[in-house]
Amino acid sequence: MLFFRKTSLGKIGIEEEEGFITHLYFGTDRVTAGAGQKETAIVQQAFNQLERYLKGELKEFSLPLRPAGTDFMKKVWCKLCEVPFGKTATYKDIAISIGQPGAARAVGQANNKNPIPIFIPCHRIIGSNGSLVGYFSGLDIKKKLLKLENCSNN
Numbered sequence: 001m002l003f004f005r006k007t008s009l010g011k012i013g014i015e016e017e018e019g020f021i022t023h024l025y026f027g028t029d030r031v032t033a034g035a036g037q038k039e040t041a042i043v044q045q046a047f048n049q050l051e052r053y054l055k056g057e058l059k060e061f062s063l064p065l066r067p068a069g070t071d072f073m074k075k076v077w078c079k080l081c082e083v084p085f086g087k088t089a090t091y092k093d094i095a096i097s098i099g100q101p102g103a104a105r106a107v108g109q110a111n112n113k114n115p116i117p118i119f120i121p122c123h124r125i126i127g128s129n130g131s132l133v134g135y136f137s138g139l140d141i142k143k144k145l146l147k148l149e150n151c152s153n154n
Contacts, residue, residue: 003039008054014046020066021046023115059085067115076110083124086149090128
């Protein structure tokens with residue numbers, strides 16, 4: 001079930017299947033097909049945690065997530081969840097942490113395909129030179145999330 005709500009970041013949709021969060025959509029993603037009129041309990045819990053996060057009251061999510069992707073993508077997404085609130089890492093850092101130091105570009109592609117942004121914090125991943133490279137839903141949202149967390153390197 002996909003349900004949308006207005007948040008301080010704009011319209012956000014959260015999708016749940018079989019008790020797991022599978023997708024988070026920004027209003028700019030233009031995904032509304034299948035949007036439901038009733039929030040499930042897990043979607044409501046996800047929105048409640050998201051709202052607390054956006055207010056600066058929550059630093060770590062505790063939600064059942066089930067992102068669909070390749071084994072490599074899942075390994076990358078798992079490592080993204082280990083980057084703490086208020087910190088950033090580079091694509092190369094993530095590649096090294098999964099034992100594939102030459103895979104920074106592949107990490108970038110996996111980051112771009114993350115179906116559950118924010119909950120899987122791909123916004124915390126930056127370029128090796130500290131630049132805010134790419135974010136599926138736009139750099140403005142990435143900047144807002146990093147500012148919210150007062151992110152710093154390491």
